Amino acid sequence: MSDRLLQRPRVTSWSISRPYFRPCSDLVKELKSPFDNLPFLSQEEALKILSTPVGELELTSDYYKAAFHLAKYPGVVTEQALLGLVESSSNQQPVVIARKKAIEGLARLRCVDAIPAIGRCLSSSDPYLVETSAWALQELDCRDLKLHQVMTCLLEDPNQHRRVLIQSLAGLGVVSALPCIRTLQDDVSPGVRGAALAAVFRLCGQRQRLAELKAHLTLPIQVDRHLAIQDVINTGDVELLKAALSSPVSPTFRMRALNALWPKEIDQQEDCELLVILDGLIADDPGCLELIHSYGESPTDNFLVEELFRTDFSCCYLAVQALRSRNPEEIWPVLWQSWERAKKDYGAIYFFILLFRHLNGWPQVAKQKIQDFILMALDKCWPDFIKFKPMAILTLMQYNPRLGCSYMCQWLDPEKTPYWASRYAALQAFETFIGAKRWDGLAVNIAKLKDDPHRFVRIKAKQLELKYLDATSA
Numbered sequence: 370m371s372d373r374l375l376q377r378p379r380v381t382s383w384s385i386s387r388p389y390f391r392p393c394s395d396l397v398k399e400l401k402s403p404f405d406n407l408p409f410l411s412q413e414e415a416l417k418i419l420s421t422p423v424g425e426l427e428l429t430s431d432y433y434k435a436a437f438h439l440a441k442y443p444g445v446v447t448e449q450a451l452l453g454l455v456e457s458s459s460n461q462q463p464v465v466i467a468r469k470k471a472i473e474g475l476a477r478l479r480c481v482d483a484i485p486a487i488g489r490c491l492s493s494s495d496p497y498l499v500e501t502s503a504w505a506l507q508e509l510d511c512r513d514l515k516l517h518q519v520m521t522c523l524l525e526d527p528n529q530h531r532r533v534l535i536q537s538l539a540g541l542g543v544v545s546a547l548p549c550i551r552t553l554q555d556d557v558s559p560g561v562r563g564a565a566l567a568a569v570f571r572l573c574g575q576r577q578r579l580a581e582l583k584a585h586l587t588l589p590i591q592v593d594r595h596l597a598i599q600d601v602i603n604t605g606d607v608e609l610l611k612a613a614l615s616s617p618v619s620p621t622f623r624m625r626a627l628n629a630l631w632p633k634e635i636d637q638q639e640d641c642e643l644l645v646i647l648d649g650l651i652a653d654d655p656g657c658l659e660l661i662h663s664y665g666e667s668p669t670d671n672f673l674v675e676e677l678f679r680t681d682f683s684c685c686y687l688a689v690q691a692l693r694s695r696n697p698e699e700i701w702p703v704l705w706q707s708w709e710r711a712k713k714d715y716g717a718i719y720f721f722i723l724l725f726r727h728l729n730g731w732p733q734v735a736k737q738k739i740q741d742f743i744l745m746a747l748d749k750c751w752p753d754f755i756k757f758k759p760m761a762i763l764t765l766m767q768y769n770p771r772l773g774c775s776y777m778c779q780w781l782d783p784e785k786t787p788y789w790a791s792r793y794a795a796l797q798a799f800e801t802f803i804g805a806k807r808w809d810g811l812a813v814n815i816a817k818l819k820d821d822p823h824r825f826v827r828i829k830a831k832q833l834e835l836k837y838l839d840a841t842s843a
Contacts, residue, residue, distance in 0.1 A: 410438040412447065419450050423461050432467035440474030448480045455486045469501045476505035484509055488516045491523065499523065500530040507537035521546040524553065531556075532564045532596070536603065539568035547572055554578060559585055559593040563600040570604050582609060586616040587661045591681045598622045602629045614650065615659045617683035621756050623650060624790060633824070644832055647825055651759055651794050653723060655686040662687050670695060670703045677720040678710070685720045689727065697730045708738075718746050719757040726764040740768055747776070753787045759794035766798035773798065774811070781814045789823035796829045803837050812837070 410418075415435040418426070426432070436454060439447045454471035457464050472490065475483040488511070490502040503520055511517075520538055523529050524546070531553060538546040550572070553565040563585045570579050582604070585597035594616055601609045602625065613626040627650065631643060649657060661683050668676075668691060676688035692700060704711075704721070711717040725731075725739050746761040762780060766773035779785045780795035796815065818830035 408434070410435060412439065412442040415439045415442075416446070416450055419454065423459070423463050426463065429463045430466075432463045433470050436467045436470040436474055439471075440477050443478055448475065448478060448483070451475050451478075451480075452483055452486055455483065455490065465495070465498075469498055472498075472501050472505045476508040479509065481509050484511050484513065484516075488513060488519070491516065491519050496529050500533045503534050503537040507540040511541060517541065517543045517545065521549055524549045532558070532560045535561070535564040535568050539564075539571045539603065542572065544572050559588055559590075560596045563593075563597050564603070567600040567603040570606065579604065579606065579609070583612040586612050587659055589661065591618065591683070594618050595622055598626050602626055605630065607632060614646065615657065617658045617660050617686055619682055619756055620650060620653050620759075620790075628825070643825075644829060647793065647829070648797055651790060651797055652726075652763065653760065654727070655690040655723075658683075658686055660687050660690070664691070670700055674700070674703045674707055677724070678707075678714055678717045680716065682716070685716065689720055689724050692724055693728050695728075697728055697735075698732050700728075701732055701735045705735075705738075708742075712742070712745060715755065715757070719760060722746060722757055722760050722764050726760065726767060736768070740765070740772075743768065753791075758788060759790040762791055762794040763798050766795075770802075774802075777811050778814055781811070781818060783822055789821075789826050792818065792821065792823070792826045793829055796826065796833060800833060800836070803833065803840050 415438045418431045418435040419439075421431075423429075423432075428434075432454070436451060439451055451471040451474050454464065454468050455475065457468065459465075468490075472483075472487055475487065484506065487502050487505050487509075490498050493499055493502075503523075506516060506520070517538070520534050521543065523534055524531055524538075535550055535553065538550065547569065550565050550568050553561055554569065556562045556565065563582060566578055566582055569575055582597060582600055585600065586594055588594055588597065595618060598613055598616060598618065601613045607630045610626060610630045613630075614623050616623065627646065662681075664687070668688075670692075673688045673692050673695075676684050679685050679688075707717075711721050722743060725743070731739060743761050743765045746757050747765065751758065762773070762776075765776075777795060777799060781792055783792065786792050786795075796818065799811070799815075815830055815833060818826055819834070821827045821830065
């Protein structure tokens with residue numbers, strides 16, 4: 370056993386490592402991946418690749434790349450090319466892999482004419498192709514009762530990805546599948562179990578076992594907590610939102626739950642409760658989360674800093690919570706030892722910045738380096754939708770408001786800052802300047818946000834405008 374393991378404090382609850390698998394239905398519901406870096410292809414180039422025999426391809430991944438890019442070019446030509454892939458009987462690996470992407474593309478293009486071809490893929494021996502096909506049929510609002518029956522029968526096959534089949538049947542409102550879905554409410558897999566619990570409520574409104582989803586939000590394995598967030602979203606039940614917002618997962622998942630479940634019909638000017646929730650969600654205080662880990666003994670500073678690199682966010686939040694009670698003068702040398710490694714780790718960047726925001730009194734030598742770290746996180750080299758940018762905005766405004774205000778016009782511009790949470794964070798950080806000269810200089814930009822593309826930013830902008838009017842009329 371290594372020295373590090375011998376020195377590791379006992380954790381009373383812990384997660385078992387396993388491969389990170391997300392079903393297609395959970396994956397494709399997200400926005401376009403910020404890490405999409407496939408080489409660009411025009412429609413003509415993609416079509417040319419698909420007309421090339423497999424043996425003549427430059428790369429075996431070319432078919433997949435072509436199918437991926439074709440979905441960006443709506444039209445009959447694109448649909449015919451993608452349908453050709455779906456209907457191909459070839460078992461060659463490049464075709465097999467690209468077929469799934471073609472099905473996904475046809476679903477995104479809302480090509481209802483593809484339903485029969487996609488439906489035939491349900492009989493495939495490849496469970497991943499079946500999974501993608503079931504998701505696509507839901508997206509295309511398939512009304513074919515025979516295909517509904519095929520998907521229902523597939524629930525009895527343990528080799529299938531039954532979570533996706535359950536989600537698709539529930540999304541299509543297939544009430545006849547209820548008896549089969551009910552039997553899976555006690556499945557050994559939390560992902561299948563959670564999907565079934567959500568589906569039963571969605572299909573017939575029965576709440577008897579709905580509260581069990583709350584327990585899924587604090588399961589030991591982080592992936593299961595991620596799936597539980599999606600299950601809560603799938604129920605459409607706002608009563609589960611509070612539990613979802615306290616789940617120890619990335620704030621991105623909790624933001625998705627809030628965005629999906631908060632009623633859109635509520636009068637926005639009366640959404641005081643929503644604004645309190647949003648402000649807390651963006652600030653992300655670990656003390657507001659239901660952490661599922663604990664330390665059996667007092668951990669060392671070195672151990673706690675190392676925990677900030679964990680992939681399980683519950684462990685990271687717990688470490689931040691513990692570090693908040695430590696002496697910044699003593700913590701700083703330990704952080705500095707991991708500085709360069711942290712700058713390459715998306716999760717560590719988030720938790721380093723979260724720690725900087727929630728702990729004051731850093732030594733003088735650290736202050737400029739902390740500011741440079743925050744500016745590094747805000748650099749355009751990072752994807753717009755990466756999770757640490759809103760936190761970096763809040764923290765820079767805390768450490769150097771003058772510098773932060775110089776970026777405010779950029780942060781408030783939906784074109785330059787497309788992530789709504791970053792724009793909201795900028796408003797939240799700037800709220801303390803209401804009535805000051807800095808506010809007057811940016812009042813026009815903030816007023817424009819009353820027409821922001823995202824409803825949460827619009828609500829926040831209206832709140833700030835009302836506060837400004839109250840401050841100036843007093």
